[in-house]
Amino acid sequence: MPFAGYEMPVQYTGIVAEHQAVRERAGLFDVSHMGELLLTGQGALEQANRLVTNDLARIADGQAMYTCCCNEQGTILDDLILYRHAPDRILVVCNASNREKIVAHFSSSISGVRFEDQSDQTALIAVQGPKALELLAAAKLSFDASELKSFRFQAGTLAGAECTVARTGYTGEDGVELFCNVADAVTIWDALLDAGKPFEVLPCGLGARDTLRLEARLSLYGNDIDETTNPLEAGLAWTVKFDKAEFVGKAALEQIKADGLTRKIVGFECTGRGIARHGYPILSKDGEKIGDVTSGAPSPTLGKNIGLGYVPVALSEVGSEFIVDSRGRQVPAVVVKTPFYKRPRSS
Numbered sequence: 001m002p003f004a005g006y007e008m009p010v011q012y013t014g015i016v017a018e019h020q021a022v023r024e025r026a027g028l029f030d031v032s033h034m035g036e037l038l039l040t041g042q043g044a045l046e047q048a049n050r051l052v053t054n055d056l057a058r059i060a061d062g063q064a065m066y067t068c069c070c071n072e073q074g075t076i077l078d079d080l081i082l083y084r085h086a087p088d089r090i091l092v093v094c095n096a097s098n099r100e101k102i103v104a105h106f107s108s109s110i111s112g113v114r115f116e117d118q119s120d121q122t123a124l125i126a127v128q129g130p131k132a133l134e135l136l137a138a139a140k141l142s143f144d145a146s147e148l149k150s151f152r153f154q155a156g157t158l159a160g161a162e163c164t165v166a167r168t169g170y171t172g173e174d175g176v177e178l179f180c181n182v183a184d185a186v187t188i189w190d191a192l193l194d195a196g197k198p199f200e201v202l203p204c205g206l207g208a209r210d211t212l213r214l215e216a217r218l219s220l221y222g223n224d225i226d227e228t229t230n231p232l233e234a235g236l237a238w239t240v241k242f243d244k245a246e247f248v249g250k251a252a253l254e255q256i257k258a259d260g261l262t263r264k265i266v267g268f269e270c271t272g273r274g275i276a277r278h279g280y281p282i283l284s285k286d287g288e289k290i291g292d293v294t295s296g297a298p299s300p301t302l303g304k305n306i307g308l309g310y311v312p313v314a315l316s317e318v319g320s321e322f323i324v325d326s327r328g329r330q331v332p333a334v335v336v337k338t339p340f341y342k343r344p345r346s347s
Helices: 017-025 045-051 096-109 131-138 182-194 206-215 251-258
Strands: 026-028 035-040 063-070 076-086 089-094 114-117 123-128 153-159 161-166 175-181 203-205 261-269 281-283 289-299 304-312 321-326 330-338
Touching: 017 026, 017 203, 017 206, 026 182, 035 045, 035 096, 076 096, 089 096, 096 114, 123 131, 123 182, 123 261, 131 175, 131 182, 131 281, 153 182, 161 182, 175 182, 206 289, 206 304, 206 330, 261 281, 281 304
Parallel strands: 026 203
Antiparallel strands: 026 123, 035 089, 035 114, 063 076, 076 089, 123 175, 153 161, 161 175, 261 304, 261 330, 281 289, 281 321, 289 304, 321 330
16 A cells, blocks of 8 residues: 555555464565665764754664654654664654654754665565564574664674664564665575575565554554654653753753643553444543544453543543544544553563
8 A cells, every 4th residue: 555655555465464474473574665764973962852852862873763753742643763873873763744844953953963764775674473582593693693682783694685674663573674785685584584584574565553653551652652752751861861961852841741731642442342443433421522532452462452542631540431432433542551562581
């Protein structure tokens, strides 16, 4: 299907089969649609840091950082992962749908450093699941990926192709994401699929990617966060470092924090028969509309219908109850602790 200017696979063998492959074994995702923006030169770290809510100065070279990028009003332009190669080399990975916006925002806001949009020259393959690291070893990655800590990255080779391997992902499982030149993408993909046959590895599409990230309570831009939401109400306050130097949106977020939130995003389970979907109204027990579902789907792992949505702060505590209007059907729901799914420590 068309997605952010690309033709993207929704499913290969089926959403549930692909979802279960990632939870139980391993799956491959072609996520080359993501944007890769590179800042180089003296002051690259400081320039990038001024445009994000988290603090690049707190991490070391070879480490990655999840963050929000806000406007002056404190609402979210995009959620990003920044890769700190060195103080003078910062890679920014943005959502495909926001690539033009983030390119314009960064290029108009920085000075004195080189800024390149490398998205069209860069492919990105995600290897996710409890067998992901065994798969990389079987595919003869040039180093032991199990020695790479979470949110760290390292250069290597696989199938004769150079790549950067990052211990990151969007599924709630262990695994990595491989950055490579587009010319090498098919070679690496095929090598991983071939090495993955004994593990029954499956290629996975957008459908499984969505159900996996929802179970792990990972935000989806355009659904759970956008330019009408701020990080504090979106459950992303941990990405906002108020004690760092000035950053875009800091004053607005400080005011929002001082005034107190009026709503929060919550995770919920449908306790009645019915599925919550993006855009469905959330009602009080009296039938008054109090919010909207931002994400929702049946959970293949848990066997429950789950969702995320914004509700008044008074209804945001675990155990609070409300109603989801599922196309006219009133479906009872209860706020639960998130993430809905957390991978076993042993894996």
